[in-house]
Amino acid sequence: MIESPASNALSPGLQTLPWRLLVAYDVPGALNMALDEALLESVIAGGPPVVRFYTWSPATLSLGVNQACEEINRAECQARGFGVV
Numbered sequence: 001m002i003e004s005p006a007s008n009a010l011s012p013g014l015q016t017l018p019w020r021l022l023v024a025y026d027v028p029g030a031l032n033m034a035l036d037e038a039l040l041e042s043v044i045a046g047g048p049p050v051v052r053f054y055t056w057s058p059a060t061l062s063l064g065v066n067q068a069c070e071e072i073n074r075a076e077c078q079a080r081g082f083g084v085v
Contacts, residue, residue: 024054
């Protein structure tokens with residue numbers, strides 16, 4: 001966890017909260033999504049905010065919450081080596 005400074009040099013007396021920095025390279029799509037969910041739950045429960053940088057491996061198509069699975073061709077994604085979450 002990276003601790004932010006106790007005060008801001010531009011605004012003396014302004015308190016800042018600790019936050020987390022998470023960097024993950026070449027992570028499968030399902031694990032990235034599970035980690036996002038766990039981090040969200042942590043912040044909702046009062047944990048510190050998170051800045052997260054990550055890459056996917058394999059390249060992954062991530063569907064939105066309101067996006068129907070029927071909109072994509074899973075066989076084509078699999079043939080091209082893409083993950084789907």
